[in-house]
Amino acid sequence: MNNTDPDMKMIQALNITKSFGAHTVLDNVTLEVKKGEVIAIIGPSGSGKSTLLRCFNGLEEIDSGRIIIEGDIFSEKDEKHHKDKISARAKREIAKKLGMVFQHFNLFPHMTVLGNVAEAPVTVLGQKKSDVIKNALMILDKVGLLDKKDAYPSKISGGQKQRVAIARALGMNPDIMLFDEPTSALDPELIGEVQKVISDLAKEKMTMLIVTHEMRFAGEVADRIIFMDEGKIIEDAKPADLFNNPEHPRIKTFIDKISRRDAE
Amino acid sequence: MENYLQYVADSAAFILEGSVLTLQLYAVTIIFAIPLGIMLALMKISKYQSLRYLLTFYTWVFRGTPLLLQLFFTYYGLSIIGINLQPFTAAALTFVINYSAYLTEIYRAGIESIDKGQYEAARALNMDYFQTMRRIILPQVVRRTIPPTCNEAITLVKDTALVVVIGMGDLLRSAKELFSRDFAITPFAIAAVIYLLMTTVIVYFFRKLEDKYSIYE
Numbered sequence: 001m002n003n004t005d006p007d008m009k010m011i012q013a014l015n016i017t018k019s020f021g022a023h024t025v026l027d028n029v030t031l032e033v034k035k036g037e038v039i040a041i042i043g044p045s046g047s048g049k050s051t052l053l054r055c056f057n058g059l060e061e062i063d064s065g066r067i068i069i070e071g072d073i074f075s076e077k078d079e080k081h082h083k084d085k086i087s088a089r090a091k092r093e094i095a096k097k098l099g100m101v102f103q104h105f106n107l108f109p110h111m112t113v114l115g116n117v118a119e120a121p122v123t124v125l126g127q128k129k130s131d132v133i134k135n136a137l138m139i140l141d142k143v144g145l146l147d148k149k150d151a152y153p154s155k156i157s158g159g160q161k162q163r164v165a166i167a168r169a170l171g172m173n174p175d176i177m178l179f180d181e182p183t184s185a186l187d188p189e190l191i192g193e194v195q196k197v198i199s200d201l202a203k204e205k206m207t208m209l210i211v212t213h214e215m216r217f218a219g220e221v222a223d224r225i226i227f228m229d230e231g232k233i234i235e236d237a238k239p240a241d242l243f244n245n246p247e248h249p250r251i252k253t254f255i256d257k258i259s260r261r262d263a264e
Numbered sequence: 265m266e267n268y269l270q271y272v273a274d275s276a277a278f279i280l281e282g283s284v285l286t287l288q289l290y291a292v293t294i295i296f297a298i299p300l301g302i303m304l305a306l307m308k309i310s311k312y313q314s315l316r317y318l319l320t321f322y323t324w325v326f327r328g329t330p331l332l333l334q335l336f337f338t339y340y341g342l343s344i345i346g347i348n349l350q351p352f353t354a355a356a357l358t359f360v361i362n363y364s365a366y367l368t369e370i371y372r373a374g375i376e377s378i379d380k381g382q383y384e385a386a387r388a389l390n391m392d393y394f395q396t397m398r399r400i401i402l403p404q405v406v407r408r409t410i411p412p413t414c415n416e417a418i419t420l421v422k423d424t425a426l427v428v429v430i431g432m433g434d435l436l437r438s439a440k441e442l443f444s445r446d447f448a449i450t451p452f453a454i455a456a457v458i459y460l461l462m463t464t465v466i467v468y469f470f471r472k473l474e475d476k477y478s479i480y481e
Contacts, residue, residue, distance in 0.1 A: 059384055096390050106385035110403050110480050120389035123399055152480040165385075172389060 099169030159190030282438030301367025
């Protein structure tokens with residue numbers, strides 16, 4: 001696989017479905033993400049946005065379909081055999097290429113900011129501690145939190161927590177970053193600092209999928225916007241096209257509603 | 265007065281001699297029961313149903329019957345079927361198994377109280393089960409379960425007195441011997457002070473531990 005190929009497919013999801021009991025969360029979703037692309041996923045709650053993201057790094061298992069990460073099959077199930085053909089070990093190896101940021105940060109409360117960032121590279125990748133620390137400090141500097149390196153998560157603000165969470169994911173040197181509503185749990189005045197870090201990553205051509213309710217941010221940062229409803233991708237378009245003349249009336253209603261809320 | 269002080273000193277020395285065994289039994293129980301409790305707690309919430317049933321049965325039996333009965337069973341009961349244990353071995357075995365049962369439930373509850381976001385974050389960082397438990401979950405569980413573990417540690421000091429029923433000499437038995445010899449209340453008072461000293465040390469130790477871990481809260 002040629003890593004410099006701009007058309008390289010980072011994620012290919014083919015006909016994936018997922019149900020929780022009788023409720024279908026993902027309904028035959030197909031999606032391709034190219035290297036360096038930033039994709040915002042929007043849609044009403046319960047539309048399957050987060051679940052889609054979580055399938056890409058194995059936090060959720062698909063019921064059927066196929067997920068390919070950078071050319072390697074990550075998950076493959078057919079309708080009849082509800083058993084994944086890929087071993088847990090192989091999955092973990094492939095999943096190293098993805099970093100994830102959660103709505104509620106999920107920082108490790110018993111570790112300092114630096115500890116949070118340095119933990120996995122040492123424990124999981126077995127990298128030399130001194131190298132890891134050096135790299136972690138560099139990343140913390142990048143997200144503007146070098147001065148908080150010795151603080152515990154309980155002592156910093158929500159925006160700072162989320163920036164640490166981003167730094168923690170970057171510490172594993174991923175090719176793809178998944179953001180699951182990264183600013184939804186933040187006070188309005190703290191949203192900007194997190195969005196700035198994500199925008200900076202976009203400038204560095206990090207491949208990113210961002211589930212968000214922030215329409216303006218989605219429009220600014222994303223190359224493509226995907227609108228999901230009831231487990232399906234209803235529209236997949238450039239921000240300008242999606243916002244200005246959406247094909248689907250459902251999208252217009254949704255965007256109007258969100259914009260009204262934001263204007264209030 | 266001077267005579268009385270001499271009497272107290274002599275009595276205390278004699279009772280302290282008896283408390284050596286109490287302390288040994290205490291140490292053995294703590295050293296084995298805490299790690300065992302953590303291990304069994306992890307098994308009790310594992311995906312293996314038979315293991316879960318087995319451990320549910322285990323905690324049911326050992327928390328549901330008197331420690332005294334368990335002590336009788338290990339020392340006298342087993343000797344009937346040809347297993348003759350030294351008193352200390354029998355006592356240590358019983359205490360470890362009994363206390364592990366309580367600690368298993370304490371740590372199980374502790375593990376289940378950890379937010380599932382912690383597991384997800386660990387998983388998203390590609391940690392495997394053991395890395396997740398060792399580095400992320402258990403350190404937080406230990407912190408959260410300090411108070412109930414401290415309770416168990418205090419109860420254990422006093423439970424060690426039960427070993428007199430299998431003929432072992434401990435702190436309380438030494439005090440009782442002095443009482444029988446002198447028909448005086450002082451030996452009991454001395455025993456009480458020694459127990460209080462021991463529990464005070466334990467409470468102090470756990471308090472320090474709690475302080476150490478509370479820096480992140």
